[in-house]
Amino acid sequence: MSKQAILSVYAKVLIGLFLVLLVTFSLLSINRYSASYEYQKSLLSKLRLSSQQLHAQLLEVRGGFVVDYDGMVEKVSEINNLLSSFASSNSLNSQLSEEEKSVFGGWLEGQKKIDISSAGLVAAQSSRAQVVEDFKSNFSVFRNSQLIVFQLIADLRQMHADNRVLNDDLDKLEANALKAIHAMIDENDSALDSSLSIIRERHRKSFEDIDEFLGFIIGHFKVINTRESIISDIVRDEVVLSKDFEEQLDVFEYKLDGEYHQHSQRSSMYRYGFGAVALIVLFYGIFQAVRSGRLASQLLVHNENLEEVVAKRTENLKLATDNLQAEQKEREKALIELKESREMLDAIINNLHGCVYEYDIVDDSVSYMSRGSEDIWGVSPREMSTKEDIRKYTNQDDLPSVCSAFERSLDEHAPFNVEYRVMQKSGNELWVREVGVPIVENGAVKSVVGLVSDINEFKKAGEDKKRIQEELHHAQKMESVGQLAAGVAHEINTPAQFISDNLVFLQESAGELIGLVKDIEAEVEKSGGESTRQVIGELLDRADMDYLADEVPQALSQSAGGIERIATIVRAMKDYSHPGESLEFADINGALQSTIIVSKSEWKYFAKLETAFDEDLPMVECVVGDINQVVLNMIVNAAHAIVDKFDDPDNLGGLITVRTKTLEEQVCIEISDNGAGMSESVKNRIFDQFFTTKEVGKGTGQGLSIAYRLIVENHGGKIDVESEPGEGATFRIVLPVSQSQKNKN
């Protein structure tokens, strides 16, 4: 539909609504007005009735037919209530008029404005109520006086029944009183007065209180005279006021009717007007309906044609959609496969022990970096996006070789393989091997795909291997040195032996010779001539005999001692380097002694060595050479520990103690020192292979691990250490006395 058409529809709907509202409003207001009008009419008639009733009641009281004033009071109050209801409904009326005005605007202004106000009625009622009050007050008094005056006369007559004169006078008084009250002529008042004065004069002495009596009578007559006219006036006023009130009610009703008439005229006008409009709308509606009917049939024909066309089109569309759907399915399948292969690739890459990357040569940036970058460089893939990033994390010393390898690869269109160190973000260094392949497209390198793998362990292992080899070499050297030493020792042994023998001989001989000289000296002294003594003495002095006598024995003994020492060392070395490899019962204490001697050079300068051997130590079935080796290592370690602790080598505060104890079917060897001691963590690792606390090259870390192996595995013994940092250490070796027992265990 065109915009215009839509607008016109809306406009019509709005107009229709507006009209409907208008009709409803006016109908409603008419209804309300009618209701209000009816109500006011009923109030007016009630007011009229009550007013009439009040007037009737007043006359009834006046006429003596009604005795109490409750009825009149009620009526007055009733009229007041009706008037206040009337006032409020009246204001509603004028409110309705206002509403009408607001709807129809100034059109109502032209209408004659009717003044409707109940204020006049209220004022009239108020005056009337006042009159009623006056009536009640005055009438009571008047009525009483009328009665009482004759009662007084009658009472007096009774009281003085025997006084005939008084009675006659009273009769006359009564008659005159009656005339005065009921007759219209004023003359009778004078007759009354004369009767009163006669009684006063004639009967003054007859009874007391005559003045009081007469006073009362006169008073009552006064009341009767004055109040009678007052009451007449009041009643007349009341008549006038009640008439006036009712007239006002009539006027009010008349005005009300007039207004209502006007209003109903207006409302019929509205009704006719709206009826006419409604008819117009109705006709218009019919016209539209007919038109739309014609249009509808035209539409039907067109519709049929359209449907044919539509059906054909739909068929074509369906075919097309089917094809599309098939293609879609194919595509989806392909996508799924792609996704799966992608996932597989991702899985592989991310589980590689290394990082896969692709570096785009054209863009000069990283186009792909796998999660392995976390393992290699310790950063997320996102943080390795440029050449600079990669260089940043490469060890600067290795960088040149890496770069040249890379460049060469690009030039030669060949893969490259380079090992270098990486500086991880955390600061750790890591050995990696990078393997890269340039991707060539149309003769130019498009990108480089590479794998960076962590070879740190291998490198370390390589280094360890190198170290082990070095130590092995060193050990072999030591072994050959040992063997050399053994050979030398053996060679020394023989000459040392005969030197020792000769020295013994020399000592004996020297002793004898010196003794001889001494004897000769003594003999000469005793029995020699002077010249002989003198010559002998000179000869002795020239030879420095005293000196020789002291020194020669000493020198000889020292030499013997020295040779003895050489022999001991040689023996020990022989013992040491030619141990038996088989299990034999050996004297542990002796073995220890030898070892101690052999190791002397290691500890002599730094510490004292004390022994505390158990004399009753049994023979132990063992490979003595192994035991010697172990103990030697320990003593050497002890010496080194003491050196660590005691800076001053001359201090000799260091003490190494070697003990042996006999245990039940076992022996215990303890090597204690008061050196630097070791911490808990060192203690835990002390028997590990390659573990050493010494600087590189100074210690192989093998000694104690070998010791462990020899004692525990070869001998079934135990070996452990006690130590406190700074307090020294005690190594304890426990060996079973007999190996067959070990087998038992």
Next chain:
Amino acid sequence: MKCLNRCGKRRVFIPLLFFFSLSSQSEPIVPITSPSGLNEREVQLGKRLFHSTELSRDNSISCASCHKVGGGGDDDLPFAVGVDGQVGPINSPTVLNSSLNAFQFWDGRAATLEEQAEGPIHNPLEMGSSWQEVIEKLSGSSAWVDEFREVYQDGITSVNIARAIATYERALVTPNSPFDRYLQGNESAIEDQAKEGYRLFKRMGCVSCHQGQNVGGNMFQQFGIMGDYFRDRGSITEADYGRFNVTGKERDRYTFKVPGLRNVAQTAPYFHDGSAETLPDAIRTMARYQLGRGITADQVRAIEAFLKSLSGQVREDLL
């Protein structure tokens, strides 16, 4: 002379026709009808308010202080005593049957009981307070607030306080007095003396003003019609001017609302100035100044007996 006697009596008959016609039509006094359609909750709330001293400035005086519901509805004093022991200018009328009066106060300045309630609260000689003060006090107590809410949607307002008190007062009628039962046909409800007293009450003219359901209370009358009561009594006060204080009209000077005589035996001392201490005193004064006649001691006794028979009972739960 004999003829005159007879004539006299006959002539007397004519004015007496008025009188007899009075009595033959209906009695000038009618029995009290109990009020209907009173909201009991409102009555109870009104009762609590009536007995609540919070209505006075220093919380010492309640309505019941001067209108003791169990003691005839007044305070047995010539003049009322308000806050700080101040003595008022006029006698407290009874609250009993006050709903049957056409006007309230001696000078009739209040048309309804609701209007009347406002008077003592604001009168500095009586409760010396104000609506605002009273409302504040009552609003401070949750008990009052809750009770008002139950009865009135808008809670504690001056209109509602007055309404509640007035509703309670409307319930304070005293039906079924011996005389009412006599009027309703029970000949043995009152003694013969009282019956004689009623006859005299009518014949002597008392009933001209003291008539209706409340035996008075529905009209105004001058005090001292047949004699100058105020001149004879002396020490005239502003209170003595009566209705003149309201209308300003000279003819209303010394004019008062005629009080109702129901339960009059319990409301000594009598008159607006409390000058008559006993019923006989009052009866004699009335006879002298209102009726303008003498009255014998027997007549006084008989009327007294009649007046005593006008006392009915207050509803037990309203005391």
